[in-house]
Amino acid sequence: MNIAKNTVVSIRYELRNSDGEVLENSEDAVSYLHGGYDGIFPTVEEALQGKAVGEVCEITLEPDHAFGEYDADLVRIEPRNQFPDDKLEVGMQFEGASDGEDEWILYTVTDVTDDKVVVDGNHPLAGQRLLFKCEVTEVRPATEDEIAHEHAHGEHGHQH
Ligand SMILES: [Zn+2]
Known part of the structure:
Protein backbone atom coordinates (compact mmCIF):
# COMPACT_ATOMS: atom_id res chain seq x y z
CA MET A 1 0.00 0.00 0.00
CA ASN A 2 1.26 3.46 -0.87
CA ILE A 3 0.86 6.62 1.13
CA ALA A 4 -2.16 8.59 -0.03
CA LYS A 5 -4.85 10.81 1.46
CA ASN A 6 -6.56 9.13 4.41
CA THR A 7 -3.93 6.53 5.09
CA VAL A 8 -2.34 6.23 8.51
CA VAL A 9 1.41 6.35 8.18
CA SER A 10 3.95 5.20 10.76
CA ILE A 11 7.51 6.40 10.53
CA ARG A 12 10.70 6.32 12.49
CA TYR A 13 12.50 9.61 12.21
CA GLU A 14 15.55 11.55 13.13
CA LEU A 15 15.81 15.31 13.28
CA ARG A 16 19.21 17.00 13.01
CA ASN A 17 20.28 20.62 13.02
CA SER A 18 22.55 22.08 10.35
CA ASP A 19 25.62 21.08 12.42
CA GLY A 20 24.55 17.46 12.15
CA GLU A 21 23.66 17.23 15.84
CA VAL A 22 20.75 14.88 16.55
CA LEU A 23 17.89 16.84 18.15
CA GLU A 24 15.20 14.20 18.18
CA ASN A 25 15.24 10.54 17.52
CA SER A 26 12.04 8.54 17.59
CA GLU A 27 12.71 5.35 19.51
CA ASP A 28 9.24 4.10 18.72
CA ALA A 29 7.49 4.76 15.47
CA VAL A 30 5.07 7.69 15.38
CA SER A 31 1.84 7.64 13.38
CA TYR A 32 -0.07 10.39 11.67
CA LEU A 33 -3.07 10.71 9.40
CA HIS A 34 -1.88 11.62 5.90
CA GLY A 35 -3.69 14.14 3.72
CA GLY A 36 -3.37 17.71 4.96
CA TYR A 37 -4.52 17.27 8.55
CA ASP A 38 -1.48 19.04 10.02
CA GLY A 39 -0.30 15.79 11.59
CA ILE A 40 3.27 16.43 10.49
CA PHE A 41 5.25 19.17 8.69
CA PRO A 42 3.60 19.72 5.26
CA THR A 43 6.97 19.45 3.49
CA VAL A 44 7.47 15.99 5.01
CA GLU A 45 3.98 14.98 3.97
CA GLU A 46 4.67 16.04 0.41
CA ALA A 47 7.87 14.01 0.32
CA LEU A 48 6.13 10.92 1.71
CA GLN A 49 3.21 11.01 -0.72
CA GLY A 50 3.17 7.76 -2.72
CA LYS A 51 5.89 6.02 -0.69
CA ALA A 52 5.54 2.50 0.75
CA VAL A 53 6.86 0.60 3.78
CA GLY A 54 10.66 0.48 3.87
CA GLU A 55 11.14 3.61 1.81
CA VAL A 56 13.12 6.44 3.32
CA CYS A 57 13.05 10.18 2.91
CA GLU A 58 15.54 12.87 3.70
CA ILE A 59 14.33 16.44 3.68
CA THR A 60 15.89 19.77 4.50
CA LEU A 61 13.37 21.92 6.30
CA GLU A 62 13.82 25.66 6.04
CA PRO A 63 12.83 27.49 9.28
CA ASP A 64 9.68 28.71 7.59
CA HIS A 65 8.55 25.12 7.03
CA ALA A 66 9.60 23.88 10.47
CA PHE A 67 9.42 25.94 13.68
CA GLY A 68 9.33 29.41 12.14
CA GLU A 69 11.78 32.24 11.73
CA TYR A 70 13.27 33.67 14.92
CA ASP A 71 11.14 36.64 16.03
CA GLY A 121 8.36 32.89 23.04
CA ASN A 122 10.22 31.47 20.06
CA HIS A 123 10.26 27.72 19.66
CA PRO A 124 13.73 26.50 20.75
CA LEU A 125 14.30 25.43 17.13
CA ALA A 126 13.01 28.63 15.53
CA GLY A 127 15.31 30.07 12.88
CA GLN A 128 17.08 26.77 12.34
CA ARG A 129 17.36 24.81 9.14
CA LEU A 130 16.72 21.18 10.01
CA LEU A 131 17.39 17.85 8.39
CA PHE A 132 14.54 15.37 8.73
CA LYS A 133 15.22 11.73 7.92
CA CYS A 134 12.59 9.06 8.16
CA GLU A 135 11.70 5.53 7.22
CA VAL A 136 8.16 4.35 6.58
CA THR A 137 7.34 1.42 8.88
CA GLU A 138 3.61 0.99 8.26
CA VAL A 139 0.88 2.25 5.93
CA ARG A 140 -2.78 1.34 6.42
CA PRO A 141 -6.15 2.79 5.48
CA ALA A 142 -7.53 5.19 8.10
CA THR A 143 -10.73 4.24 9.92
CA GLU A 144 -13.84 6.42 9.68
CA ASP A 145 -13.24 7.55 13.25
CA GLU A 146 -9.71 8.64 12.45
CA ILE A 147 -10.87 10.65 9.44
CA ALA A 148 -13.66 12.23 11.51
CA HIS A 149 -11.18 13.12 14.30
CA GLU A 150 -8.50 14.18 11.79
CA HIS A 151 -5.75 12.22 13.57
CA ALA A 152 -4.38 8.70 13.81
CA HIS A 153 -5.51 6.37 16.58
CA GLY A 154 -3.81 3.25 17.86
CA GLU A 155 -0.53 2.35 19.46
CA HIS A 156 1.60 5.15 18.00
CA GLY A 157 -1.20 7.65 17.39
CA HIS A 158 -3.60 9.66 19.47
CA GLN A 159 -4.70 8.03 22.72
CA HIS A 160 -8.18 8.86 23.98
ZN1 LIG B 1 -9.52 10.62 17.91
Whole structure:
Protein backbone atom coordinates (compact mmCIF):
# COMPACT_ATOMS: atom_id res chain seq x y z
CA MET A 1 0.00 0.00 0.00
CA ASN A 2 1.26 3.46 -0.87
CA ILE A 3 0.86 6.62 1.13
CA ALA A 4 -2.16 8.59 -0.03
CA LYS A 5 -4.85 10.81 1.46
CA ASN A 6 -6.56 9.13 4.41
CA THR A 7 -3.93 6.53 5.09
CA VAL A 8 -2.34 6.23 8.51
CA VAL A 9 1.41 6.35 8.18
CA SER A 10 3.95 5.20 10.76
CA ILE A 11 7.51 6.40 10.53
CA ARG A 12 10.70 6.32 12.49
CA TYR A 13 12.50 9.61 12.21
CA GLU A 14 15.55 11.55 13.13
CA LEU A 15 15.81 15.31 13.28
CA ARG A 16 19.21 17.00 13.01
CA ASN A 17 20.28 20.62 13.02
CA SER A 18 22.55 22.08 10.35
CA ASP A 19 25.62 21.08 12.42
CA GLY A 20 24.55 17.46 12.15
CA GLU A 21 23.66 17.23 15.84
CA VAL A 22 20.75 14.88 16.55
CA LEU A 23 17.89 16.84 18.15
CA GLU A 24 15.20 14.20 18.18
CA ASN A 25 15.24 10.54 17.52
CA SER A 26 12.04 8.54 17.59
CA GLU A 27 12.71 5.35 19.51
CA ASP A 28 9.24 4.10 18.72
CA ALA A 29 7.49 4.76 15.47
CA VAL A 30 5.07 7.69 15.38
CA SER A 31 1.84 7.64 13.38
CA TYR A 32 -0.07 10.39 11.67
CA LEU A 33 -3.07 10.71 9.40
CA HIS A 34 -1.88 11.62 5.90
CA GLY A 35 -3.69 14.14 3.72
CA GLY A 36 -3.37 17.71 4.96
CA TYR A 37 -4.52 17.27 8.55
CA ASP A 38 -1.48 19.04 10.02
CA GLY A 39 -0.30 15.79 11.59
CA ILE A 40 3.27 16.43 10.49
CA PHE A 41 5.25 19.17 8.69
CA PRO A 42 3.60 19.72 5.26
CA THR A 43 6.97 19.45 3.49
CA VAL A 44 7.47 15.99 5.01
CA GLU A 45 3.98 14.98 3.97
CA GLU A 46 4.67 16.04 0.41
CA ALA A 47 7.87 14.01 0.32
CA LEU A 48 6.13 10.92 1.71
CA GLN A 49 3.21 11.01 -0.72
CA GLY A 50 3.17 7.76 -2.72
CA LYS A 51 5.89 6.02 -0.69
CA ALA A 52 5.54 2.50 0.75
CA VAL A 53 6.86 0.60 3.78
CA GLY A 54 10.66 0.48 3.87
CA GLU A 55 11.14 3.61 1.81
CA VAL A 56 13.12 6.44 3.32
CA CYS A 57 13.05 10.18 2.91
CA GLU A 58 15.54 12.87 3.70
CA ILE A 59 14.33 16.44 3.68
CA THR A 60 15.89 19.77 4.50
CA LEU A 61 13.37 21.92 6.30
CA GLU A 62 13.82 25.66 6.04
CA PRO A 63 12.83 27.49 9.28
CA ASP A 64 9.68 28.71 7.59
CA HIS A 65 8.55 25.12 7.03
CA ALA A 66 9.60 23.88 10.47
CA PHE A 67 9.42 25.94 13.68
CA GLY A 68 9.33 29.41 12.14
CA GLU A 69 11.78 32.24 11.73
CA TYR A 70 13.27 33.67 14.92
CA ASP A 71 11.14 36.64 16.03
CA ALA A 72 12.98 39.06 18.33
CA ASP A 73 9.63 40.60 19.34
CA LEU A 74 8.80 37.39 21.19
CA VAL A 75 11.58 38.00 23.70
CA ARG A 76 10.16 39.77 26.76
CA ILE A 77 11.64 41.14 29.95
CA GLU A 78 9.27 40.81 32.89
CA PRO A 79 9.55 41.93 36.51
CA ARG A 80 10.82 39.14 38.75
CA ASN A 81 7.89 39.60 41.15
CA GLN A 82 5.44 38.36 38.52
CA PHE A 83 6.88 34.89 38.89
CA PRO A 84 6.70 32.41 41.74
CA ASP A 85 9.33 32.96 44.45
CA ASP A 86 10.98 29.60 44.29
CA LYS A 87 12.18 27.26 41.61
CA LEU A 88 12.51 29.68 38.72
CA GLU A 89 15.29 28.45 36.48
CA VAL A 90 16.61 29.05 33.00
CA GLY A 91 15.05 26.51 30.66
CA MET A 92 11.68 26.36 32.41
CA GLN A 93 8.70 26.70 30.10
CA PHE A 94 5.21 28.02 30.60
CA GLU A 95 2.27 29.12 28.49
CA GLY A 96 1.38 32.77 28.21
CA ALA A 97 -0.60 35.12 26.02
CA SER A 98 1.39 36.63 23.19
CA ASP A 99 1.39 40.44 23.03
CA GLY A 100 -1.72 41.83 21.39
CA GLU A 101 -2.72 38.48 20.00
CA ASP A 102 -5.41 36.18 21.13
CA GLU A 103 -3.18 33.18 21.17
CA TRP A 104 -1.28 31.21 23.80
CA ILE A 105 2.34 30.45 23.13
CA LEU A 106 5.02 28.57 24.99
CA TYR A 107 7.64 30.79 26.65
CA THR A 108 11.05 29.57 27.75
CA VAL A 109 12.91 31.32 30.59
CA THR A 110 16.29 32.35 29.19
CA ASP A 111 17.67 34.56 32.00
CA VAL A 112 16.84 35.29 35.64
CA THR A 113 18.28 38.20 37.64
CA ASP A 114 17.32 39.61 41.05
CA ASP A 115 14.57 41.78 39.63
CA LYS A 116 14.04 40.70 36.02
CA VAL A 117 13.16 37.57 34.10
CA VAL A 118 13.81 37.20 30.38
CA VAL A 119 11.42 34.92 28.53
CA ASP A 120 11.53 33.89 24.89
CA GLY A 121 8.36 32.89 23.04
CA ASN A 122 10.22 31.47 20.06
CA HIS A 123 10.26 27.72 19.66
CA PRO A 124 13.73 26.50 20.75
CA LEU A 125 14.30 25.43 17.13
CA ALA A 126 13.01 28.63 15.53
CA GLY A 127 15.31 30.07 12.88
CA GLN A 128 17.08 26.77 12.34
CA ARG A 129 17.36 24.81 9.14
CA LEU A 130 16.72 21.18 10.01
CA LEU A 131 17.39 17.85 8.39
CA PHE A 132 14.54 15.37 8.73
CA LYS A 133 15.22 11.73 7.92
CA CYS A 134 12.59 9.06 8.16
CA GLU A 135 11.70 5.53 7.22
CA VAL A 136 8.16 4.35 6.58
CA THR A 137 7.34 1.42 8.88
CA GLU A 138 3.61 0.99 8.26
CA VAL A 139 0.88 2.25 5.93
CA ARG A 140 -2.78 1.34 6.42
CA PRO A 141 -6.15 2.79 5.48
CA ALA A 142 -7.53 5.19 8.10
CA THR A 143 -10.73 4.24 9.92
CA GLU A 144 -13.84 6.42 9.68
CA ASP A 145 -13.24 7.55 13.25
CA GLU A 146 -9.71 8.64 12.45
CA ILE A 147 -10.87 10.65 9.44
CA ALA A 148 -13.66 12.23 11.51
CA HIS A 149 -11.18 13.12 14.30
CA GLU A 150 -8.50 14.18 11.79
CA HIS A 151 -5.75 12.22 13.57
CA ALA A 152 -4.38 8.70 13.81
CA HIS A 153 -5.51 6.37 16.58
CA GLY A 154 -3.81 3.25 17.86
CA GLU A 155 -0.53 2.35 19.46
CA HIS A 156 1.60 5.15 18.00
CA GLY A 157 -1.20 7.65 17.39
CA HIS A 158 -3.60 9.66 19.47
CA GLN A 159 -4.70 8.03 22.72
CA HIS A 160 -8.18 8.86 23.98
ZN1 LIG B 1 -9.52 10.62 17.91
